[in-house]
Amino acid sequence: MRVGVITFPGSLDDRDAQRAIRLAGAEPVALWHGEHDLHGVDAIVLPGGFSYGDYLRCGAIAARSPIMAEVIDAANAGMPVLGICNGFQILVESHLLPGGLIHNDHGNFICRDQKLRVENASTAWTNAFTDGQEITIPLKNGEGGYIANDETLDRLEGEGLVAFRYLDGNPNGSLRDIAGLTNARGNVVGLMPHPEHAVEPGFGPDTDIAMRSGIDGLAFFRSVLESSLSRA
């Protein structure tokens, strides 16, 4: 399986995402924002960072970059697309996921290991988890406050489209503790925390067993492999 990782000007977690894909057993493919070519990949990751300086609004300009036309078409045709942090903001600005992301309510950039509950384990990017599973992966952002109107929030909850919720304290004022979303089809998933930084023992969050041994993020990338094998 080939998983594309798009590099935008200002992306900074693209290499980590490529590494996570490799560790999960798939082949990472570097894609460039300025092209209209997905190079035949089977899935796409929009990585974290600060695309185009995040001018205007976070992810707003990246959402209109050349390659996003192909990404939006592919997502609408069912290709798995994962947006991490700035990638989540790009998905929201592309209207592939609803709502918006604003400055953290406390006004500070936050960087910490964050506990989450997997609320929907039947998406292309979460099927290696179980519903309700608690995981810990790093969170690092300044504008991670998820907002949407009440009607949208009620619909997301009612249709099971909240993919991840913050546990042990809301880190940024996100409404209903929402950390990540899926679309109805389950192929497009976006979240603020960073699974690609928790994929290898020695470099992940601390666990009860050992320092930096947390690899809860690996299951995101194994999930997409699994979903492609079950489709084949």
Added chain:
Amino acid sequence: MPIIVVEVMPKPELLDPAGKAVAGTLNRLGKGEFSGVRIGKRIELHVDGDVTDAVLADVRELADELLSNSVIEDVVSITVADEVTA
């Protein structure tokens, strides 16, 4: 409650990276009729009480000393609106 609106723009001769990024996007979207974009700030000061000459004088000073940096920005307008709009 009256508000005083202060508008601040980056100086015309200086690079405005945000405006330039948006201009590039407009061009990519085929909106070639817009040759340039500059992005500034609109600052709303909510006033408790009447907007007197003294308050306005105060705002003019604040606009120059705090709300803008005269090295890189210009205060382009200071206006009074009757109602808080949002």
